[in-house]
Amino acid sequence: xxxxxxxxxxxxxxxxxxxxxxxxxxxxxxxxxxxxxxxxxxxxxxxxxxxxxxxxxxxxxxxxxxxxxxxxxxxxxxxxxxxxxxxxxxxxxx
Amino acid sequence: xxxxxxxxxxxxxxxxxxxxxxxxxxxxxxxxxxxxxxxxxxxxxxxxxxxxxxxxxxxxxxxxxxxxxxxxxxxxxxxxxxxxxxxxxxxxxxxxxxxxxxxxxxxxxxxxxxxxxxxxxxxxxxxxxxxxxxxxxxxxxxxxxxxxxxxxxxxxxxxxxxxxxxxxxxxxxxxxxxxxxxxxxxxxxxxxxxxxxxxxxxxxxxxxxxxxxxxxxxxxxxxxxxxxxxxxxxxxxxxxxxxxxxxxxxxxxxxxxxxxxxxxxxxxxxxxxxxxxxxxxxxxxxxxxxxxxxxxxxxxxxxxxxxxxxxxxxxxxxxxx
Numbered sequence: 001x002x003x004x005x006x007x008x009x010x011x012x013x014x015x016x017x018x019x020x021x022x023x024x025x026x027x028x029x030x031x032x033x034x035x036x037x038x039x040x041x042x043x044x045x046x047x048x049x050x051x052x053x054x055x056x057x058x059x060x061x062x063x064x065x066x067x068x069x070x071x072x073x074x075x076x077x078x079x080x081x082x083x084x085x086x087x088x089x090x091x092x093x094x
Numbered sequence: 095x096x097x098x099x100x101x102x103x104x105x106x107x108x109x110x111x112x113x114x115x116x117x118x119x120x121x122x123x124x125x126x127x128x129x130x131x132x133x134x135x136x137x138x139x140x141x142x143x144x145x146x147x148x149x150x151x152x153x154x155x156x157x158x159x160x161x162x163x164x165x166x167x168x169x170x171x172x173x174x175x176x177x178x179x180x181x182x183x184x185x186x187x188x189x190x191x192x193x194x195x196x197x198x199x200x201x202x203x204x205x206x207x208x209x210x211x212x213x214x215x216x217x218x219x220x221x222x223x224x225x226x227x228x229x230x231x232x233x234x235x236x237x238x239x240x241x242x243x244x245x246x247x248x249x250x251x252x253x254x255x256x257x258x259x260x261x262x263x264x265x266x267x268x269x270x271x272x273x274x275x276x277x278x279x280x281x282x283x284x285x286x287x288x289x290x291x292x293x294x295x296x297x298x299x300x301x302x303x304x305x306x307x308x309x310x311x312x313x314x315x316x317x318x319x320x321x322x323x324x325x326x327x328x329x330x331x332x333x334x335x336x337x338x339x340x341x342x343x344x345x346x347x348x349x350x351x352x353x354x355x356x357x358x359x360x361x362x363x364x365x366x367x368x369x370x371x372x373x374x375x376x377x378x379x380x381x382x383x384x385x386x387x388x389x390x391x392x393x394x395x396x397x398x399x400x401x402x403x404x405x406x407x408x409x410x411x412x413x414x415x
Binding site: 009010011045054055056057060063064065067068069083085086087088089 | 167218219220222223242274275301302309310311312313314315316317318327330331332333334335336337
């Protein structure tokens, strides 16, 4: 599946400034592995030592947080957009 | 009951209105709870009075004692609500506010006598929280209620917003609200999961992480302690981003029903519509959503009157959630 990945500013120092990547993958885990294989310095930012997602990293498939869709096992489809975003303090409504 | 001794008695018991005309499916009803009807104008009135009364119960604050100062990070509504409560109670409030909030939010803080301490706009609410933590540590005599970590925040919603919703809409199947401190979602979510098991809880958030450029690495990120304390990851069933364009579009759609609400309310309505869209045609469902505040504080953004592309670009630079 051809998937577009959006990389947040905070990770771009590890991707040589690159903001988007096209990868082939069937799950979110494969998407993240594809990024890590091209940019090894990203890996330690994405994952904890036990292999789980960094607690301050949110990953979205078409703006839907994958933590509630099965995490790294969530399936991606052709044309999906996967967005990585740092977790930050929100606004004033909740 | 229309006669009250204090404006504080007007907090809560807000009306819920049927907005199903905006539902994409006839089998899915949507109701919006109008929190702009609270006296200081937002859902945060519930949180502010809860934070202050809990601090008074604990003896951190003493009504009537001169010289008491509170400090709190806020992108607007909590600060405004706290400022109103503090003025009535005689406390001095300092609000750490990102510089890029709408001018109306800033003015309202001044209306109720709050002192504003600017934090860097480029660091968003994250920056306000960090600066506030630093100032509170340097000034231990100031009372830091810390809405992001204070159990009185979700408790306000567990005790008031949740019961009001279930009382008014007992057939609720989905609750959709904005994710900021997570107080509304954690408090109402826990109440509904306990009293109407099976209710789905959806969180709506702006793409704020994209706009915060003050982060050096992911370890500078932030998850509100009350989200973690309340096992937010297990509480929520879905969490989706709504972007500025859709937020403005749905803020405008609300006007079709006579509802002049704030931009975050439009974002949350958009999330409710997305939620409705994924419900199968043969399933009856009822969504309750929160309209956090009214539109008055956002008039300067031109959200209703200017060209939408211009407004969206503007919205990307301010904190509206």
